[in-house]
Amino acid sequence: MDFMKKPLTVKTLEEAKSEFSKYWEPSVKKEMISIDDAAGRVLAESVESKIDLPPFDRSVYDGFAVKAEDTFGAEEDDPEELVLKGAIHAGEKPKVRVDEGTCVEIATGALLPEGANAVVMVEDTTEIDENIQIRRAVSPGENISKKGTEIQEGEIIAEEKQKITPQIHGALSAVGIQEVKVVKKPHIAVISTGEELIEPNQELGPGQIYDVNGKTICDAVNLCGCEASYLGIVKDDISKIKKLIKNALTSYEVVITSGGSSAGSKDIVPEVIDSLGKPGVIVHGLAQKPGKPTVVSVIDGKPVFGLPGYPVSALMVFDQLVAPYLREMTAVSESDKKDVQAKLSRKILSARGRRELSPVKVFEKEGELVAQPLLKGSGAITSLVKADGYIEISLGREILEKNELVKVRLFGEDSFD
Amino acid sequence: MDFMKKPLTVKTLEEAKSEFSKYWEPSVKKEMISIDDAAGRVLAESVESKIDLPPFDRSVYDGFAVKAEDTFGAEEDDPEELVLKGAIHAGEKPKVRVDEGTCVEIATGALLPEGANAVVMVEDTTEIDENIQIRRAVSPGENISKKGTEIQEGEIIAEEKQKITPQIHGALSAVGIQEVKVVKKPHIAVISTGEELIEPNQELGPGQIYDVNGKTICDAVNLCGCEASYLGIVKDDISKIKKLIKNALTSYEVVITSGGSSAGSKDIVPEVIDSLGKPGVIVHGLAQKPGKPTVVSVIDGKPVFGLPGYPVSALMVFDQLVAPYLREMTAVSESDKKDVQAKLSRKILSARGRRELSPVKVFEKEGELVAQPLLKGSGAITSLVKADGYIEISLGREILEKNELVKVRLFGEDSFD
Numbered sequence: 001m002d003f004m005k006k007p008l009t010v011k012t013l014e015e016a017k018s019e020f021s022k023y024w025e026p027s028v029k030k031e032m033i034s035i036d037d038a039a040g041r042v043l044a045e046s047v048e049s050k051i052d053l054p055p056f057d058r059s060v061y062d063g064f065a066v067k068a069e070d071t072f073g074a075e076e077d078d079p080e081e082l083v084l085k086g087a088i089h090a091g092e093k094p095k096v097r098v099d100e101g102t103c104v105e106i107a108t109g110a111l112l113p114e115g116a117n118a119v120v121m122v123e124d125t126t127e128i129d130e131n132i133q134i135r136r137a138v139s140p141g142e143n144i145s146k147k148g149t150e151i152q153e154g155e156i157i158a159e160e161k162q163k164i165t166p167q168i169h170g171a172l173s174a175v176g177i178q179e180v181k182v183v184k185k186p187h188i189a190v191i192s193t194g195e196e197l198i199e200p201n202q203e204l205g206p207g208q209i210y211d212v213n214g215k216t217i218c219d220a221v222n223l224c225g226c227e228a229s230y231l232g233i234v235k236d237d238i239s240k241i242k243k244l245i246k247n248a249l250t251s252y253e254v255v256i257t258s259g260g261s262s263a264g265s266k267d268i269v270p271e272v273i274d275s276l277g278k279p280g281v282i283v284h285g286l287a288q289k290p291g292k293p294t295v296v297s298v299i300d301g302k303p304v305f306g307l308p309g310y311p312v313s314a315l316m317v318f319d320q321l322v323a324p325y326l327r328e329m330t331a332v333s334e335s336d337k338k339d340v341q342a343k344l345s346r347k348i349l350s351a352r353g354r355r356e357l358s359p360v361k362v363f364e365k366e367g368e369l370v371a372q373p374l375l376k377g378s379g380a381i382t383s384l385v386k387a388d389g390y391i392e393i394s395l396g397r398e399i400l401e402k403n404e405l406v407k408v409r410l411f412g413e414d415s416f417d
Numbered sequence: 418m419d420f421m422k423k424p425l426t427v428k429t430l431e432e433a434k435s436e437f438s439k440y441w442e443p444s445v446k447k448e449m450i451s452i453d454d455a456a457g458r459v460l461a462e463s464v465e466s467k468i469d470l471p472p473f474d475r476s477v478y479d480g481f482a483v484k485a486e487d488t489f490g491a492e493e494d495d496p497e498e499l500v501l502k503g504a505i506h507a508g509e510k511p512k513v514r515v516d517e518g519t520c521v522e523i524a525t526g527a528l529l530p531e532g533a534n535a536v537v538m539v540e541d542t543t544e545i546d547e548n549i550q551i552r553r554a555v556s557p558g559e560n561i562s563k564k565g566t567e568i569q570e571g572e573i574i575a576e577e578k579q580k581i582t583p584q585i586h587g588a589l590s591a592v593g594i595q596e597v598k599v600v601k602k603p604h605i606a607v608i609s610t611g612e613e614l615i616e617p618n619q620e621l622g623p624g625q626i627y628d629v630n631g632k633t634i635c636d637a638v639n640l641c642g643c644e645a646s647y648l649g650i651v652k653d654d655i656s657k658i659k660k661l662i663k664n665a666l667t668s669y670e671v672v673i674t675s676g677g678s679s680a681g682s683k684d685i686v687p688e689v690i691d692s693l694g695k696p697g698v699i700v701h702g703l704a705q706k707p708g709k710p711t712v713v714s715v716i717d718g719k720p721v722f723g724l725p726g727y728p729v730s731a732l733m734v735f736d737q738l739v740a741p742y743l744r745e746m747t748a749v750s751e752s753d754k755k756d757v758q759a760k761l762s763r764k765i766l767s768a769r770g771r772r773e774l775s776p777v778k779v780f781e782k783e784g785e786l787v788a789q790p791l792l793k794g795s796g797a798i799t800s801l802v803k804a805d806g807y808i809e810i811s812l813g814r815e816i817l818e819k820n821e822l823v824k825v826r827l828f829g830e831d832s833f834d
Contacts, residue, residue: 035617039636053798055621091613091652093623109613109726111624150796157802165829166636167801170629170728174798176617196508196526200452200593204472206510207528212587219456219583235508309526311587379567381470381591384584385574412582 010285012355013320016296019282023298026328029184035172038164041182042225042331046160049175052148057112060143064103064125064132065116068140079126079133088113103132112144119143151175161331185227186329189248190217193269194259194309195236212311212384213258217318221256223412224323225330241272249276249302253329256322257295259309270295273304288355291317312374312383315411316357316390340389342371342408348400350393359387362408371408387411427702429772430737433713436699440715443745446601452589455581458599459642459748463577466592469565474529477560481520481542481549482533485557496543496550505530520549529561536560568592578748602644603746606665607634610686611676611726612653629728629801630675634735638673640829641740642747658689666693666719670746673739674712676726687712690721705772708734729791729800732828733774733807757806759788759825765817767810776804779825788825804828 011019030044059065066082074080086096087105094113096104103120104113112119117140124136151157157175158168164180172180190213197211198204214230221228231248234241248255257269274280277299286294290313295306305322307314327334342362350356360371371391374383389410393400400406428436447461476482483499491497503513504522511530513521520537521530529536534557541553568574574592575585581597589597607630614628615621631647638645648665651658665672674686691697694716703711707730712723722739724731744751759779767773777788788808791800806827810817817823 035632039632039639051621053626054796055626056624058624088624089612089653091611091624109611109626145796150799166633166640166732167804167828169636170633171798171802173617173632174627174629174728174801176621176627178617194508194526195506200590200595204468204593207473207475207505207508209470209472209526210591210593212591215452215456215590216583216587219586222456223583236506311591315583379471379562381588382567384591385588387584411584 010287010292011283012287013291016283016286016294016321020296020298020303023279023282024301024303026325028329028331029186030181031184032179032181034179035169035177038172038180038182039166039169041164041180043158043160043162043164044181044183044331046156047158047172047177047180049151049153049155049157050177051151051175052153053151053175054145054147054149056147058145059106059108059110059112059119060145061119061121062108063106063119063121063143064134065098065106065113065119066103066134066138067098067100067116068118068138068142070101070103071118071120071134071137074134074137076135079135080137081128081131081133084127084130084132103134117141117144161333163332183225183331185225186253186326187251188221188226188228188326189231189252189255190214190221190228191231191244191248191255191257192233192259193236193241193257194233197233197235197259199233212381213307213309213314216311216315216384217256217258217307220315220318220323220411221326224326225332226326236268238268238272241269242276245273245299245304246276249299249304253302254322254326255302255304256307256318257304258307258314269306270297273297273299273306276304286317286321288357289351290357294321296321311380312359312387313357315384315387316359319390319409319411320357338410340369340408340410341405342369344391344400344402344404344406345370345372347402348373348393350398350400352398353395355395356393357390358393359383359390360408361386362388362410369408371406427704427709428700429704430708433700433703433711433738437713437715437720440696440699441718441720443742445746445748446603447598448601449596449598451596452586452594455589455597455599456583456586458581458597460575460577460579460581461598461600461748463573464575464589464594464597466568466570466572466574467594468568468592469570470568470592471562471564471566473564475562476523476525476527476529476536477562478536478538479525480523480536480538480560481551482515482523482530482536483520483551483555484515484517484533485535485555485559487518487520488535488537488551488554491551491554493552496552497554498545498548498550501544501547501549520551534558534561578750580749600642600748602642603670603743604668605638605643605645605743606648606669606672607631607638607645608648608661608665608672608674609650609676610653610658610674611650614650614652614676616650629798630724630726630731633728633732633801634673634675634724637732637735637740637828638743641743642749643743653685655685655689658686659693662690662721663693666716666721670719671739671743672719672721673724673735674721675724675731686723687714690714690716690723693717693721703734703738705774706768707774711738713738728797729776729804730774732801732804733776736807736826736828737774755827757786757825757827758822759786761808761817761819761821761823762787762789764819765790765810767815767817769815770812772812773810774807775810776800776807777825778803779805779827786825788823 082103088110090109098115118138126133218228281297283296389408499520505527507526515532535555543550635645698714700713806825
């Protein structure tokens with residue numbers, strides 16, 4: 001037999017992570033970007049206001065700027081009359097001032113003129129020739145938003161690690177922020193390996209299939225807030241794999257391969273990775289199903305993960321092993337809607353002695369969520385499309401009963417109907 | 418008084434929508450794009466496979482391709498012995514065939530050689546010199562994935578209106594799809610109006626404030642699956658507003674303005690819109706709070722919406738009035754996590770005789786969601802940042818009691834902690 005290798009020595013996911021953490025820890029990198037490009041990004045530092053907000057005393061309503069004292073005693077049937085001195089529109093510098101016995105028409109948001117200390121709402125006034133009758137008294141400060149009462153210079157507007165939602169984006173704009181320091185999106189290389197794989201623009205030859213994982217893994221990486229680059233397919237050719245991964249390590253922060261690392265395939269990817277630098281392959285094989293062909297390695301300070309080739313397996317192992325590290329690098333917190341409780345539609349028998357990840361379809365039936373395990377014989381693409389998520393069957397369990405409540409990890413928030 | 422106008426005649430949201438629908442209906446436009454750019458987009462038509470999947474009979478395991486008949490009777494302690502004729506790797510065209518009494522080593526995913534009709538898993542075999550001992554019988558077809566059993570040529574892989582998730586992206590790849598017809602992102606123009614507004618890169622003058630709605634409305638538009646373009650601020654200058662909206666109408670499918678349309682401000686935006694074409698302004702003022710300054714208009718087949726200038730009001734009216742139309746144009750279905758039930762933290766008194774939208778902060782307390790109404794006096798930015806969503810107080814209600822269960826519409830799925 002020319003390509004079957006010795007069985008792998010396997011580690012549990014927890015052992016693998018603990019071993020890996022001796023060689024690599026995720027870290028957050030930062031960059032300054034224009035506020036225009038900041039929507040949806042994660043703040044890498046808290047942002048302070050450099051101005052007071054409002055930047056000046058402004059009127060909260062359309063009405064008349066007055067000296068409050070001049071309105072004292074004004075009532076519906078006994079109004080006070082003030083002389084109208086002019087008008088102030090929003091955005092303009094007042095050219096008039098309010099002296100005793102006078103008032104100035106003022107628009108919502110306009111700067112309060114000198115001499116005024118309150119605003120009477122237009123509804124509480126009547127215009128009579130050049131005069132304004134005030135039918136309701138106001139107290140000093142009434143209907144005015146004083147300079148700095150919303151945000152003071154130096155005050156924190158948005159905190160480190162906050163995502164820039166539409167509202168925060170607006171608030172940053174409100175204080176004139178032009179640039180923000182955000183978490184840099186890590187650049188991640190994605191490589192598919194396998195002698196049988198070809199790209200969509202090629203004609204299928206005998207024994208060949210189109211690559212799937214390039215697209216699914218890149219998308220899953222991007223959903224963690226990273227920037228995935230698909231570097232294409234490498235065939236089982238040692239020198240080509242070596243060259244591609246080596247190049248990837250110079251330009252990307254993490255390299256993810258899929259396929260080509262099963263004990264039964266040519267198994268050259270882990271060997272190549274191991275030859276590229278220190279410490280090399282740290283874990284080859286997870287004690288779970290699927291997971292056997294998984295590779296965890298570090299080459300000169302950068303992680304290289306090898307995922308299974310079977311698409312839904314690649315996605316499940318990615319979610320368990322790789323995604324948590326990527327989210328730490330992007331400070332993107334996982335949605336709390338990723339896990340749902342559902343009732344198992346049928347009994348599941350699990351392999352003894354190892355953890356199992358079992359893909360399930362999730363749907364609603366009579367107001368309850370149901371998790372339907374996919375049939376073992378389902379093909380690669382059928383499972384990929386049908387699976388909304390997966391359940392974890394722990395080491396000790398051999399049977400999950402029908403109608404048992406299970407926790408389903410969804411692949412995406414909107415991944416079931 | 419030079420800028421206060423007659424009170425507006427108002428319509429309810431439902432009346433406004435019904436009136437509007439006489440002049441304009443949202444429609445979905447389509448475009449062909451490369452599969453490489455398709456992640457997250459919405460399919461505009463169902464996609465058929467042009468190939469069978471698998472494209473050939475392939476082995477499901479590492480093992481040996483055999484004639485099933487040659488293995489009949491094989492048992493653990495009474496194996497059958499077959500002559501090994503060679504090996505077939507994944508992706509290659511078999512150079513050998515399986516004749517009676519022989520077998521060929523085969524890798525997972527490799528093309529089944531001529532003459533073989535089953536695969537014996539490697540675990541059930543022992544290699545002895547040039548021969549392979551088969552310790553377990555297989556039936557015809559066992560451990561083989563037959564051509565076309567996953568997907569047949571002409572079969573639907575993904576349906577119209579489905580979002581291209583990582584899994585669907587992978588499945589489309591699997592059948593060699595190079596281009597897909599997706600829903601075209603509508604281009605939406607966003608304009609801020611107001612004499613007092615300036616851009617973040619300008620120095621604040623007296624009475625001026627930085628624009629907020631440009632960012633929040635653009636982001637909210639993009640979250641509906643559209644492509645927003647911020648066209649900037651126009652001051653209260655009729656000819657400039659006219660020119661900008663007119664230009665916007667030639668290049669964009671929908672125009673959204675904010676500010677400048679309150680009865681108390683210079684109120685020239687609705688007038689300008691109305692002058693641009695037919696039917697012009699359809700609704701000026703919604704019978705709800707906030708909503709009075711809202712404008713709904715159609716100019717020569719394109720809608721122009723005018724939103725309030727107060728940021729949280731603009732966002733609430735956008736969510737109620739504009740967002741549903743945009744989502745129809747993008748076929749983006751709204752997440753069902755947009756509405757949550759929460760307990761009101763305190764009593765709310767509402768204005769008699771009109772619907773009210775009241776911004777609330779949402780948080781978890783002792784395992785329950787609590788909706789805390791924002792204080793009426795909160796400033797524009799304070800409300801914007803604190804509001805996680807809003808509740809709707811219907812026409813008939815004047816008091817909502819403390820601890821009453823209310824439905825909160827969230828601005829974003831991850832918008833509260």
